[in-house]
Amino acid sequence: MNTWVQVWTGRQFAARVNEAMDIYVQAMQYPSHTGAQRAVTARRHTSHEGFACRAAVDDDDRLLGFGYGYTTLPGQWWHDLVRKAMPATMAAEWLSDSFELSELHVLPSYQGHGIGRRLLADLAGGIEHQAMLLSTPDADTRAFRLYRHVGFLDLARHYLFPGDARPFAVLGARLPLAALADHSGDGR
Numbered sequence: 001m002n003t004w005v006q007v008w009t010g011r012q013f014a015a016r017v018n019e020a021m022d023i024y025v026q027a028m029q030y031p032s033h034t035g036a037q038r039a040v041t042a043r044r045h046t047s048h049e050g051f052a053c054r055a056a057v058d059d060d061d062r063l064l065g066f067g068y069g070y071t072t073l074p075g076q077w078w079h080d081l082v083r084k085a086m087p088a089t090m091a092a093e094w095l096s097d098s099f100e101l102s103e104l105h106v107l108p109s110y111q112g113h114g115i116g117r118r119l120l121a122d123l124a125g126g127i128e129h130q131a132m133l134l135s136t137p138d139a140d141t142r143a144f145r146l147y148r149h150v151g152f153l154d155l156a157r158h159y160l161f162p163g164d165a166r167p168f169a170v171l172g173a174r175l176p177l178a179a180l181a182d183h184s185g186d187g188r
């Protein structure tokens with residue numbers, strides 16, 4: 001069975017947002033009801049400036065993973081919080097002309113086989129911004145290892161977002177992602 005990475009418009013993503021949120025709750029080990037709540041937010045994100053999405057599907061068009069984000073701008077919840085989480089000079093350097101990777105998730109049984117890296121590489125290669133930013137639980141996770149492998153740097157560590165008890169790391173990488181270009185053909 002092959003895995004295909006597809007470019008999805010906001011409309012395409014919105015049409016399959018419930019499948020995507022099923023992956024989100026499984027990947028993040030969240031209670032299943034949170035998927036419906038998150039779907040409302042994710043649908044809203046499709047109208048954000050700079051929205052870009054990639055989907056990983058198999059030969060039967062089953063969704064195996066997805067990643068999406070948009071231009072990070074003042075007035076957005078995440079943008080305004082992470083701006084305060086870092087020194088002003090760093091914020092000036094990283095928070096303009098940047099893309100926030102909002103979600104990147106792969107079905108648990110398909111993780112660790114390079115699908116996440118392919119989604120990330122394709123997204124990063126298809127956007128015009130000078131940098132990609134994200135936040136991820138501040139722990140030794142597969143996600144954190146993946147971001148480190150492709151060159152993401154610490155912008156803030158052990159940051160507590162309102163409403164979430166877990167500390168997060170805010171990471172950033174200049175585009176293009178040089179590490180991904182080096183490894184894109186290694187078959188992982």
Ligand SMILES: CC(C)(COP(=O)(O)OP(=O)(O)OC[C@H]1O[C@@H](n2cnc3c(N)ncnc32)[C@H](O)[C@@H]1OP(=O)(O)O)[C@@H](O)C(=O)NCCC(=O)NCCS
Pocket residue numbers: 027028104105106107110111112113114115116117118134135136137141142143144145146149150183188
């Ligand atoms: C994070 C996630 C999307 C990554 O997708 P994935 O398909 O599992 O990831 P990949 O297989 O492409 O890459 C991750 C693995 O490859 C490794 N890797 C990536 N590039 C590599 C490279 N160039 N050289 C060596 N190893 C590399 C990573 O370290 C990791 O391996 P490990 O877990 O054995 O240490 C997926 O694991 C997931 O959905 N996790 C749960 C949800 C989550 O945390 N999402 C992100 C929230 S911010």
